[in-house]
Amino acid sequence: MDLFPALPRESWAATKETLHRFLQIVGKVRLAASVRRNHWWNVPFHLTGSGITTRPTGPLADGTVFSVDFDFAAHRLRVLNLDGRQASFPLMGLSVAGFYRAFTGTLSHLGIGILPEHPYPFDLPDAARPFAEDNEHAAYDPAAVTRYWTILTQVMLVLEKYAAGYSGKTSPVHHFWHTFDIAVTRFSDRNVAQAPSVDPVTREAYSREVISSGFWFGDDRSYPEPAFYSYTAPEPDGLARQPLEPATAQWTQNNGSHLALLPYDDVRTAPDARAEILRFYDSAFVAGAHLAGWPTDRLCPGGVTDPQVRDASKAP
Incomplete structure (x- = not known):
């Protein structure tokens, strides 16, 4: 199995645009029904063994708790109610x-009384068109989605290992439905003053100093092809x-x-793609943390903060 398969953006552009909007629809329900967390940690998807999930969501006013799962092995969407009822339908x-x-x-x-509060695409070219009227985006290539899911899983595992190397405040590994990327963020303890004119999404996301590292599948604005990134x-x-x-890593405006x-x-x-990706994330982190004056005692190689275990590993 090719764990990092080729997936040039043009090879699945139509499917990507359709799937992105599918994710936004479900993500907006998660946004409307979940308990708010700092830096919007409640909003993104998490990965499962076969796809991505909203995680258990609620409770709603009537006590309902539910989850929504994209199953990219069976290519179905599944909605599960905490009372045991569930229903699914094909994505193709x-x-x-x-x-x-x-x-x-x-x-x-299923008796789940929630809808997206703003049923329109977020930050996409057709943001003025309701989802319910979009018959243009209808492509779904299951082979391309399988490659997307394979890459997503492998990058998640690399990001989990990278996240383990820092003992300070660190986000979960998130798949963001609004930008269609996967990332993990490390935080310093310093607050960031935001101008009153800054939008509330940005104010919450960047209320602390951050170094964020992740992967996206290519877009028309930041970079046209799949790439690992850090800022x-x-x-x-x-x-x-x-x-x-x-x-081959580079800084770009x-x-x-x-x-x-x-x-x-x-x-x-x-030969060791994971090691190369980790070298990239580590070098970008060191660059930002050094110049920003972050504490130097929060790196914990191997995820170990126990001093007895750490010191024993250094013994000759």
């Missing part, structure tokens, strides 16, 4: 409008002059700041 053959009807109808059938916010002076590893980028195709066939 649906437009975005058809998916919206099937999903909201399934929620109603530091607020960005310290001189960040883009710091070295990155491996040699993005909306007035800089992203560290490692193209997916430059590393996926390496």
